[in-house]
Amino acid sequence: MNYAKRILATLALLPGLAFANEGGIPLDKAPDRSNNLAALQNGAKLFVNYCLNCHNASSMRYNRLKDLGLSEEQIKANLLFTGDKVGEMMTTTMNPKDAKAWFGVVPPDLSVIQRAKASGAGSGSDYLYTYLRSFYKDDTRPTGWNNLVVNNVAMPHVLWELQGVQKVNMKEVADPHEEGKTTHQFAGFEQVAPGKLSKLEYDTAVADLVGYMEWMAEPAAQTRKKLGVVVVLFMTMFALLAWRLNASFWREVK
């Protein structure tokens, strides 16, 4: 019996051995903007101004922005750059063939990118929040930019006017995997040229933009959660009644 118990204990521990380090740079936690309409509106403005020049959000209809407290007139006057009607989808005017020639890849559709980029390392918002703040100057790249989250990224730093230019400092540290060797490790960014925004203002702007992308990835998410509270409460009440109903019938079973 003891032997059986020991086997059981060993087996129970086995899954623990399976964990592995995910690697990559740690992601910063994106601030939550899901209940902040002003921030989401600001994010929408940044999105149509900066992202929509190259990227599509082809599942996203302009007038759905009404969910963020905007009127059709406001959308038309301030946000409708790539279409004529508020009933149209957010599509870019850039020709995919040109994009391929300029960047080497067609920029991906951003409708649900926030959901696609989630991983064990963090939520999709954490990923985007870190990514958009990790561009640095790299003259070896065709665009002159590189990124700490996506090495040799094809995308240039579209928000550079806001953030300014930063370069990356690397330090040599001993390679933990190979003795006697050293490896480059990230040792912080250094601001080379200032942007229109301070560091804090830029982080806030990116948080708004990422908040908007999170909202756009599932516009029904807030409705879903609100409705969920009602449904789960109702089902709990129903379960209580069903429990008592069951008990009253089974009381007579001997």
Added chain:
Amino acid sequence: MGAFKETKFPADAPAAQKALGWVDDRFPLTKLWNDQWGKYYAPKNFNFWYIFGSLAMLVLVLQIVTGIFLTMHYKPDANLAFGSVEYIMREVPWGWLVRYMHSTGASAFFIIVYLHMTRGLLYGSYRKPRELIWLFGFAIFLCLMAEAFFGYLLPWGQMSYWGAQVIVNLFGAIPLIGPDLSLWIRGDYVVSDATLNRFFAFHVIAIPLVLLGLVAAHLIALHEVGSSNPDGIEIKENLGADGHPVDGIPSHPYYTVHDLFGVSVFLTIFSAVVFFAPEMGGYFLEYNNFLPGDSLKTPLHIAPTWYFTAFYSVLRATTADFMWVLMFFVAAYVVFIWLKSRLATTTKTIIAVIALVAIVGMLPQVLDAKFWGVVFFGSSVVILAFLPWLDKSPVKSIRYRPSWHKYVYAVFFISFLTLGYLGTLPPTEGRTIVSQVCTLLYFSFFLFMPWWSAMGTFKKVPDRVVYHGH
């Protein structure tokens, strides 16, 4: 067959009674209801484990109904499929709810069916005279796997696309016909629009039809022989003065209200997932599947959805090195059968010949490990069908088996869960060894069952079921 006779009702009988009588003269409606549920006597000592049959029925209906509404808006076209799912999520009124119910329902279906099968295993529900119920159930499980596999391609995300690519390629490992077979299944050289269209056809009509037929057969067989129970006692062997089992109770109203309670608890949990965690941390809806399928970009890590990962782990565990262990295992098993089994010498000889052919086939010069991986992958599922004939225990229920049998079951369940967990992760050397150990334990549980299940001191099975009133 007697001549047709119209039942006569008094003139002042209620209209509903007359209408029912009219129908009953022409169709056995009341008889069906009474046979299948109303007057169906079930053991009164069902416990928690006996709720999953009716829950599986509920989820089947849920999947069919939500599926019908999804079909109204989904486009089975490689260029439109991904977008049409997002269209359902955004533009179709309540589309997001229907889609999440369907995607969560798929995972819920497997959780329920796995628990339902666990019940069968623990209480020996598959034992005589319920072998056919088990076989119908096994066929339902196969259909469910096919249904889930075909359905998983439909959102046309990266995981859908590459998951289908990997699984269809498995057929390519079959000697001679393999490559042509996988080409025939795909309808193209890679997973493409043709594949999507046929998978859609299988998912929305072909498999569901078979599934419904099998569910009907499963239930008819069950209600013919009667339900087993946690004590493994045949309640029909102890009839009361009224001709009904003394330990039985009519399903209606007792199990109607009982199941209603179970359903309400299940739906509370189900709604919590649908409304608050529809992605379930990437297990129910995988993150990578929010990127459209791209035949030029292979994801770094391709894993099937969680409900297939245990069997998928068996496939991955079958490496070229492991083949030597397996060859030794097969040889040892044959020796074991010759020494320990009471089978006829002819049967033993046939088993030995088959094993010899298999061992020769397992040589690296003959058939590669990939083929055997597919064979063991398939066997790990199919072996479940043989349970009624592998179990030689004199009692059905685990309650009256020797205590150490519980450890055997525990090792089996832990091996299965470990295989399932490892199947979700990218393979490493350590993980592969663990999954190989678990694969051997998994198969040993079944292959040695005729011996271990009959060993030990069995407890006395009581004459009446153990039941404590509420």
